[in-house]
Amino acid sequence: MTRLLSATDVLDDIEFELLQGSVSRDDLGAGIQVARQFHNKLRGELLDPRQKSASLRDVISRQAQLNDMLLLLLQQTAAELAATQLQLLALGKASVGSLDALQAAQPAVSAPATSLTDDMKRALDHPIVYVELDARPSRIPLIGPLITRLRIALHRIALHYVRLCAGKQNPLNAV
Amino acid sequence: MAFSVIVNTTDRAGPLRALLRGLEGQSYPHFELIVVVGPTRDNTLEVLAEYAGRLRVLRCPAANLGLSRNIGLLAARGDIVAYVDDDAVPSRRWLEQLAGLFLDRRLDATGGRVYAVDPLRAITQHLIGVASSLAEQHDVRESPLEWMIPSTEARLWVGRMMGTNMAFRRRALLEVGGFDPLFQWVYDDTDIAVRLANAGKVVQPVKECVVYHIPASNRNRIAHTYNVKWWIHARSVVYYAIRNGRASGDTGGAILRRCLRYVHGQWLWAGQLRRGKQLDAAQAARMRVMVPWYGLRGAVRALLRPRSLIEPGEARRAADMSTFPIHPFQNTDSPRQPSVDPVQGHRPEILMSEPPVRVALLTTHYPPEQTEGIGRKNNLLARGLFALGHGVHVIARGETDKLSFYDGAYTHRLAMRLDRYDSYRRLPRLHYALNHSHRVFETLRRIKLNDGVQVVDSPVWQVDGLVTAVSGLLPVIAHLQTATRQIADLQRDVDEDARLMGELEQALIERASFLVPNTLATVETAQRVYGLQPDHPNLRVVPHGIEPVPDSATRPYPLDRAADAPVTILYVGRLEKRKGIADLFAAIPKVIAAAPQARFVIAGADNSLNDGFLARTSRTYPDWFAERHPGLLDRVAFKGQVSDAELAMLYQSCDLFVAPSLYESFGLIYLEAMNFAKPVIGCRAGGIPEVIDDGISGSLVDPASPGQLVQAILSLLRTPARLREFGLAGRARLLERFTHIQMARAMVEVYRRVISQSSASGA
Numbered sequence: 036m037t038r039l040l041s042a043t044d045v046l047d048d049i050e051f052e053l054l055q056g057s058v059s060r061d062d063l064g065a066g067i068q069v070a071r072q073f074h075n076k077l078r079g080e081l082l083d084p085r086q087k088s089a090s091l092r093d094v095i096s097r098q099a100q101l102n103d104m105l106l107l108l109l110q111q112t113a114a115e116l117a118a119t120q121l122q123l124l125a126l127g128k129a130s131v132g133s134l135d136a137l138q139a140a141q142p143a144v145s146a147p148a149t150s151l152t153d154d155m156k157r158a159l160d161h162p163i164v165y166v167e168l169d170a171r172p173s174r175i176p177l178i179g180p181l182i183t184r185l186r187i188a189l190h191r192i193a194l195h196y197v198r199l200c201a202g203k204q205n206p207l208n209a210v
Numbered sequence: 211m212a213f214s215v216i217v218n219t220t221d222r223a224g225p226l227r228a229l230l231r232g233l234e235g236q237s238y239p240h241f242e243l244i245v246v247v248g249p250t251r252d253n254t255l256e257v258l259a260e261y262a263g264r265l266r267v268l269r270c271p272a273a274n275l276g277l278s279r280n281i282g283l284l285a286a287r288g289d290i291v292a293y294v295d296d297d298a299v300p301s302r303r304w305l306e307q308l309a310g311l312f313l314d315r316r317l318d319a320t321g322g323r324v325y326a327v328d329p330l331r332a333i334t335q336h337l338i339g340v341a342s343s344l345a346e347q348h349d350v351r352e353s354p355l356e357w358m359i360p361s362t363e364a365r366l367w368v369g370r371m372m373g374t375n376m377a378f379r380r381r382a383l384l385e386v387g388g389f390d391p392l393f394q395w396v397y398d399d400t401d402i403a404v405r406l407a408n409a410g411k412v413v414q415p416v417k418e419c420v421v422y423h424i425p426a427s428n429r430n431r432i433a434h435t436y437n438v439k440w441w442i443h444a445r446s447v448v449y450y451a452i453r454n455g456r457a458s459g460d461t462g463g464a465i466l467r468r469c470l471r472y473v474h475g476q477w478l479w480a481g482q483l484r485r486g487k488q489l490d491a492a493q494a495a496r497m498r499v500m501v502p503w504y505g506l507r508g509a510v511r512a513l514l515r516p517r518s519l520i521e522p523g524e525a526r527r528a529a530d531m532s533t534f535p536i537h538p539f540q541n542t543d544s545p546r547q548p549s550v551d552p553v554q555g556h557r558p559e560i561l562m563s564e565p566p567v568r569v570a571l572l573t574t575h576y577p578p579e580q581t582e583g584i585g586r587k588n589n590l591l592a593r594g595l596f597a598l599g600h601g602v603h604v605i606a607r608g609e610t611d612k613l614s615f616y617d618g619a620y621t622h623r624l625a626m627r628l629d630r631y632d633s634y635r636r637l638p639r640l641h642y643a644l645n646h647s648h649r650v651f652e653t654l655r656r657i658k659l660n661d662g663v664q665v666v667d668s669p670v671w672q673v674d675g676l677v678t679a680v681s682g683l684l685p686v687i688a689h690l691q692t693a694t695r696q697i698a699d700l701q702r703d704v705d706e707d708a709r710l711m712g713e714l715e716q717a718l719i720e721r722a723s724f725l726v727p728n729t730l731a732t733v734e735t736a737q738r739v740y741g742l743q744p745d746h747p748n749l750r751v752v753p754h755g756i757e758p759v760p761d762s763a764t765r766p767y768p769l770d771r772a773a774d775a776p777v778t779i780l781y782v783g784r785l786e787k788r789k790g791i792a793d794l795f796a797a798i799p800k801v802i803a804a805a806p807q808a809r810f811v812i813a814g815a816d817n818s819l820n821d822g823f824l825a826r827t828s829r830t831y832p833d834w835f836a837e838r839h840p841g842l843l844d845r846v847a848f849k850g851q852v853s854d855a856e857l858a859m860l861y862q863s864c865d866l867f868v869a870p871s872l873y874e875s876f877g878l879i880y881l882e883a884m885n886f887a888k889p890v891i892g893c894r895a896g897g898i899p900e901v902i903d904d905g906i907s908g909s910l911v912d913p914a915s916p917g918q919l920v921q922a923i924l925s926l927l928r929t930p931a932r933l934r935e936f937g938l939a940g941r942a943r944l945l946e947r948f949t950h951i952q953m954a955r956a957m958v959e960v961y962r963r964v965i966s967q968s969s970a971s972g973a
Binding site: 039040041042045046048049050052053092096100103107 | 338365366367368369459630631633634640644648651676677680681706710713714716717
């Protein structure tokens with residue numbers, strides 16, 4: 036028998052969409068495609084045996100352009116990640132609030148040494164740990180966890196490279 | 211970190227006033243203001259005199275932007291110099307966000323998004339620009355990755371800021387010699403970005419740090435037209451390409467080709483503009499002659515003369531001025547100054563006792579395009595809030611994404627974009643509502659970041675604020691009005707879509723920080739339909755209000771009118787079952803039979819398609835009436851949907867207003883009639899009895915009772931003294947209880963309470 040949809044289902048989907056919004060789908064998808072296109076074009080131009088070999092200056096100039104593009108992509112991803120962490124924090128705080136209320140209403144239940152609420156609160160003090168913990172698992176069957184893991188991995192790479200690359204780009208631009 | 215905000219202005223006193231007033235509201239107070247005035251011919255200096263002692267006024271001998279920018283730079287004392295155009299107003303947190311960016315010591319230059327405040331133009335005028343060493347530039351509007359790598363011959367592409375929104379570390383700007391005065395109007399911003407990049411400085415434009423731009427005319431262009439001195443562009447482009455192309459290692463051939471192509475392109479474009487009638491023959495001919503000539507002049511200047519930058523010695527002396535403290539622009543009154551209309555520069559001439567509240571109003575429809583109930587009420591609320599000095603952003607649905615400033619509020623219109631919540635595609639109302647609610651959330655996130663919006667005011671109807679309430683981004687106040695569940699019951703329209711919308715309305719009510727019903731009847735309905743607690747702690751009834759027309763515009767019934775003179779009875783509202791149109795149709799023949807002088811005017815769009823009448827009868831409401839009562843058509847006029855101006859005229863010219871709605875949570879239409887001193891007849895349903903004083907300002911009848919309606923109309927028509935007396939009493943009641951200012955005052959109390967609760971809970 037088919038179960039009727041309820042507001043709870045819709046609210047769960049809203050929370051999921053809020054998590055999905057961590058990386059703007061349009062920008063990221065389009066960005067990766069454009070970067071790949073340009074990369075292929077660059078490779079074709081520089082390695083085509085029918086054309087005369089490019090000068091080192093041209094190669095560096097083209098590579099700098101590609102770096103520019105990747106930097107922008109990474110910067111955006113990092114900015115979206117920061118925004119999402121704030122949202123996650125807010126969502127998490129709301130959940131902790133309701134858990135507190137629940138525990139207060141049921142004092143007879145023997146509490147473990149460290150309560151779930153405390154764990155969540157501690158996790159929220161360290162947003163990155165919280166993201167890794169995936170406190171609100173995806174409801175999409177099979178691929179949901181994979182999507183979340185991929186995104187976390189991407190964000191970590193993004194943060195790393197943004198810091199690493201930003202300081203190096205301008206000397207290249209000046210070539 | 212101290213800022214020097216530099217404004218370069220010539221002949222734009224009006225927009226400059228808006229900017230100066232807008233800068234009073236900046237959330238980051240550590241800035242001085244330097245205004246560099248060109249050879250002005252208007253009252254710019256008088257406007258600046260109002261701020262004597264708070265800003266520095268410098269003079270530039272020529273209308274030359276590059277030169278003017280350098281004069282400001284040399285006088286600046288802040289660590290960061292921020293440039294904003296005189297026809298723009300920065301968002302409240304502009305400097306605060308820039309300060310955050312410049313905490314990174316590697317950053318030397320940045321700038322943010324520029325919104326065009328114009329109902330006819332694309333919302334984003336500039337997002338992140340990219341420019342090449344050969345003067346190719348793209349203002350990226352949709353995605354920052356669009357156009358990122360244009361395939362051209364240029365060796366260098368860098369991010370660039372738009373001149374109306376750019377900030378620099380002062381020392382870095384002085385190190386490269388400031389701006390090049392050759393750029394008297396355009397390309398100054400792009401040139402400085404390329405030169406900074408070539409000097410190894412970090413130039414990084416960003417997506418936020420918003421400035422609202424209201425393009426004004428100047429000596430080189432007439433705003434919103436193609437009547438522009440394009441030849442100044444040509445000279446700048448040729449000069450730029452030669453200078454920066456050579457500095458960036460572009461080949462001579464590439465530079466030459468770029469210059470020739472640009473000039474040729476402009477030459478051809480002159481023809482296109484002429485054919486499109488955007489330029490007249492003389493303007494097009496002048497453009498064709500001047501563009502190559504100015505291009506040549508730019509080339510000669512680039513090849514034969516050095517750049518006229520700030521001398522290194524002078525730059526060093528200016529850089530040492532950082533030891534002097536800045537004299538801040540803001541004073542102790544600034545935080546309590548009212549909000550400003552960025553287009554006209556108006557603001558209420560009051561000093562507020564507390565800082566203004568910054569609120570976002572959500573609405574499905576909004577004037578001037580749409581004038582339905584919630585949109586009209588929100589428009590009145592926005593006007594009332596602005597009149598009291600508060601800052602308002604309205605987020606409404608629209609055909610395309612647009613931003614304008616309308617009736618005291620920044621109005622963001624969001625187009626329908628169904629790219630989320632695919633699993634609900636089969637439920638169109640829900641699917642649309644969720645997608646729109648999510649877009650509202652994204653817009654609010656941006657407005658909060660840039661303008662510091664503190665609270666969201668959302669109708670429960672259509673759940674626009676649901677995603678925001680779930681996210682916890684901002685506290686949401688829910689306005690209780692007519693409920694979807696109730697209408698679904700009235701119109702027998704309870705499918706899964708309507709059921710879920712009803713459940714989501716309940717979810718929004720549960721998640722809202724505060725509830726604002728418009729009448730006690732709405733509270734009772736919400737208790738019945740949504741299980742609202744009787745003693746809800748966060749609830750306050752705030753009735754709607756409207757803007758009173760002047761006394762001279764009211765038209766009480768004239769007692770000296772002849773007994774057999776025509777009497778006009780007006781109905782306003784959609785033609786649908788809930789509005790009681792069927793009862794009115796049943797009453798009309800009987801009223802006319804008993805009072806042949808009666809004339810009916812029916813204004814409102816036919817909604818027979820949505821309420822099932824069309825399916826049942828195969829007729830629209832007007833067609834159905836015409837078919838049944840062909841002999842009455844000379845006494846019953848169907849006006850359809852009318853404009854605000856027409857509506858006001860209809861109210862003014864009627865003698866009696868009748869709207870027998872089966873249910874209204876409030877009934878703004880009765881207030882609109884009372885505004886013109888007209889007697890009103892409504893039903894004892896919903897909030898209508900709280901608006902109409904039965905026997906004092908009008909008459910009440912039972913819902914769905916055409917007989918009572920006939921009696922009420924005839925009773926009033928037979929006693930002209932009561933027509934006048936009721937009308938005047940209604941007008942007095944409106945002035946006493948139902949003005950938009952009273953509504954706004956009550957809402958401000960609610961907003962302040964919610965903001966303080968929200969701050970206390972750390973949300």
